[in-house]
Amino acid sequence: xxxxxxxxxxxxxxxxxxxxxxxxGTSRIKYAPNVKVIRFPCTGxxxxxxxxxxxxxxxxxxxxxxxxxxDCHYTSGNxxxxxxxxxxxxxxxxxxxxxxxxxxxxxxxxxxxKWAEMVNxxxxxxxxxxxxxxxxxxxxxxxx
Amino acid sequence: xxxxxxxxxxxxxxxxAGVVIGYGNGTGDRVRAIFAQSxxxxxxxxxxxxxxxxxxxxxxxxxxxxxxxxxxxxTLPGLRTILQLASEKQVAENDxxxxxxxxxxxxxxxxxxxxxTDYVASANLDYTDAEMRNLDEVLKLSLxxxxxxxxxxxxxxxxxxxxxxxxxxxxxxxxxxxxxxxQWIAVPSHDLGDFEWHVMRAMHLAGxxxxxxxxxxxxxxDIPINLINxxxxxxxxxSFGLRxxxxxxxxxxxxxxxxxxxxxxxx
Numbered sequence: 001x002x003x004x005x006x007x008x009x010x011x012x013x014x015x016x017x018x019x020x021x022x023x024x025g026t027s028r029i030k031y032a033p034n035v036k037v038i039r040f041p042c043t044g045x046x047x048x049x050x051x052x053x054x055x056x057x058x059x060x061x062x063x064x065x066x067x068x069x070x071d072c073h074y075t076s077g078n079x080x081x082x083x084x085x086x087x088x089x090x091x092x093x094x095x096x097x098x099x100x101x102x103x104x105x106x107x108x109x110x111x112x113x114k115w116a117e118m119v120n121x122x123x124x125x126x127x128x129x130x131x132x133x134x135x136x137x138x139x140x141x142x143x144x
Numbered sequence: 145x146x147x148x149x150x151x152x153x154x155x156x157x158x159x160x161a162g163v164v165i166g167y168g169n170g171t172g173d174r175v176r177a178i179f180a181q182s183x184x185x186x187x188x189x190x191x192x193x194x195x196x197x198x199x200x201x202x203x204x205x206x207x208x209x210x211x212x213x214x215x216x217x218x219t220l221p222g223l224r225t226i227l228q229l230a231s232e233k234q235v236a237e238n239d240x241x242x243x244x245x246x247x248x249x250x251x252x253x254x255x256x257x258x259x260x261t262d263y264v265a266s267a268n269l270d271y272t273d274a275e276m277r278n279l280d281e282v283l284k285l286s287l288x289x290x291x292x293x294x295x296x297x298x299x300x301x302x303x304x305x306x307x308x309x310x311x312x313x314x315x316x317x318x319x320x321x322x323x324x325x326x327q328w329i330a331v332p333s334h335d336l337g338d339f340e341w342h343v344m345r346a347m348h349l350a351g352x353x354x355x356x357x358x359x360x361x362x363x364x365x366d367i368p369i370n371l372i373n374x375x376x377x378x379x380x381x382x383s384f385g386l387r388x389x390x391x392x393x394x395x396x397x398x399x400x401x402x403x404x405x406x407x408x409x410x411x
Binding site: 048049052053056069070076079080082083084085086087088089090091093094095096097098099103104105106118134137138139 | 282283285287288289290291292293294295320328334335336339340343344346347350351372375376379380383384397398399400401402403405407409410411
């Protein structure tokens with residue numbers, strides 16, 4: 001039995017997933033407490049550098065979630081985000097970072113149950129992968 | 145080469161161009177960029193297979209723009225750069241004169257963007273076998289080996305930003321690496337800062353890089369940075385059908401979208 005508890009950072013949009021996660025709570029659905037939610041105006045605002053910063057500061061896994069396609073509060077933010085992640089994910093993989101540490105979902109404000117399910121699933125996947133020591137080591141390499 | 149000198153002389157004599165940016169002999173056996181401003185200077189122009197640098201990098205420099213209308217000596221990657229810069233509204237058709245050189249070394253007649261677009265459309269833009277091999281060699285490594293490979297390569301990085309300075313498409317007057325509030329990229333060249341810098345560079349060039357190879361040539365510690373650009377150029381082409389530097393009106397892959405973009409990882 002390992003005592004490893006993965007740290008998950010979730011970057012979510014204000015209009016859908018944040019409200020969805022809120023619904024999970026008000027519906028009294030229990031889910032893994034490993035996730036730290038950061039609210040953004042839109043998935044289109046989530047810069048890829050933010051994901052790297054989360055990893056550098058000790059995240060073992062990341063969730064990015066927002067409105068379903070065609071449901072964006074700003075019409076097209078999630079479409080732009082989708083393209084960005086299509087490219088970024090391949091880049092991470094090319095550089096040797098396990099893409100199973102970065103999970104992407106579309107979760108609407110009505111999908112409280114889906115949020116709980118997806119968080120639990122992510123936590124279990126990352127738990128199996130173990131701590132992201134490889135990346136965290138980069139932060140201390142060369143620093144006395 | 146005589147054609148090129150003759151044409152450059154003509155342009156400078158008639159004052160159609162204020163400066164001709166071309167290659168000249170440098171120290172040793174090297175060629176360097178020269179900026180011919182008088183008809184006499186035009187005789188210093190050379191062109192041979194050592195002339196690889198993408199001279200369009202100087203088009204966005206204010207020091208060059210101050211001299212007058214530039215005429216620039218370019219081969220295929222340079223022509224693609226010009227189209228890409230045009231699509232990003234960085235050069236206008238009447239702002240520059242293009243002295244295109246064919247793979248055989250002959251001066252091309254490319255009077256406008258239309259002619260350049262047609263020339264690029266007829267050229268072979270595929271990666272060479274050697275480029276494909278280099279890419280495949282990294283792709284066939286396991287995830288752990290890939291991480292180690294890049295860690296080894298990037299650990300040599302001294303953050304000199306020569307790759308950025310050499311790149312015709314890295315023209316932002318204020319780069320994210322120079323931004324210190326917030327500090328996105330750590331300044332010292334330790335492993336994290338190196339990694340973040342190269343990820344950022346690659347992402348900012350995704351769907352824009354025209355594969356001129358100047359970043360890798362400029363790198364003083366021989367990091368194969370253009371491999372990363374190759375991969376992302378392929379991804380944007382396969383996923384969105386967009387190839388950089390093929391039209392002066394093309395969309396930038398990451399600032400546009402299609403409602404039916406296909407991915408298989410968002411649930």
